[in-house]
Amino acid sequence: MLHATARILNYCVALASFAAIAVCTLYIANSAAQSGKESQPQAGTGANSSNASPIYGVTIPSGYRDWKLIAVKQLLIPGIADQLRAQVGNDIAIKALREGTMPFPDGAIIAALHWTRVLSDNDSKVIAGQFPGAQSFVIGSAVNVQFMVKDSRKYATTGGWGFADFTNGKPGDKKLHEACFPCHGPAKVHDFVFTHYAATP
C-alpha cells in the first residue's frame, strides 16, 4: 500500500514537469497506444503497448539520460518519500524554457528523474571537520522516471501533453496515469509544467 501510495505520489507531485486538464476524452490517445500504431511515436522507437504508458501511449525516449539539465528539486514526505530529483529536456524543450516560449512547441519532451535521497556519512564527515553539523545528501537508488510529451493535436484534451511514468522500464497502470493531468492543473500558467529553468551559476 505504501508502495502504491508512493507511486501515485511520485506521479501526482511530479512538480518537475508535466501537464493536463481533466480525465476525459482519453479514448483516442489510449486507442492509439493499444493498437501500437502511433504514426508519430513521441518517444522511443518501435514501442509496443506493453512498453507504452496507458492513456497516452508514450514510450521511453532513447537517450533521455543525456538531455540537458533544466533544474533540480527535493521532495520530502515524511514516511513516504525522500527524494532528490532532476528535470531534463530535449532540445525543443530547453529552447522553449530558455526563451520563455509558452506554450511549449510540439515535440518538446521533459523528463523527471527521481532518486532516493540518502545521507552520505563519508561526505558529511569531510565537511563537518570544518563545519560541525554539516550534512551532505547524495543519490541513493533510482525510483522512477516520468515524461511529458508535447503534441497539441494528439493530446488536445490534456493541455497538449501526454504523460508517462516508468519504474524499472515498465509503465505504471491506467489509474496512475489518470492522476497526472489533474495534478498539473495548478501549473497551468506555465503550460502545466512545474519546473523552471535554473539560472546558470
Place this chain on the structure above:
Amino acid sequence: MLHATARILNYCVALASFAAIAVCTLYIANSAAQSGKESQPQAGTGANSSNASPIYGVTIPSGYRDWKLIAVKQLLIPGIADQLRAQVGNDIAIKALREGTMPFPDGAIIAALHWTRVLSDNDSKVIAGQFPGAQSFVIGSAVNVQFMVKDSRKYATTGGWGFADFTNGKPGDKKLHEACFPCHGPAKVHDFVFTHYAATP
C-alpha cells in the same frame, strides 16, 4: 565573514567533483596562469589571467550548462549553506564515469553547479493536498560553479586535476583555491572526485 566562510565551504566541500594532493609545488601551474600563455587552455577560450582561477589557470568552459548530468546533491550546514547541487561532465568525463575508467583521462572536465535551496509553498501546497506534511524544495538562486579539469601532466602535483571556483563569472582568490586539493583527499580512491554517476531511473 559569513560570506567568506560560505565561499570556502562551497569549495572545500564541493563533494560534487574535484581533486588534489597537497598545497605544494603549485608554482608551475600558477606561473602558467599568471603568464596567460597556456599552450592548451583546459576550458574557455581566449582567457586572460583575470578570468582564470589562481594557481590552476582554469577558465570557464563554454557550454558547460548543457553538459550531461552526473548526479544531484544537497548540502545543508545550518546557518551557513542550504543548497541543491548538480554535477555535470563533458563527454570525456561522462564516458569515464559510465565505464568506471579511473583515473579519469586527460581532457575530462567536471562542473559542479550550486544553487540555494528554497521551499516552494505553491508546490508543497499541491502535494500536501494529498499528502499532509509534504515539502517540495526547488532552486532559489545561483551560488557558484566549480570545475575540475584533468591534465595529468600540467597538474601532476594535484592528482592531475586543476580546480576553479567562480561566482558571478569571477574566480575566487588564491586562498580559496589552495583549499581545493586537500579537501578532495578523502576521495582519492575515486580519483579525488566525490560525485558518482547516478543510476538511470
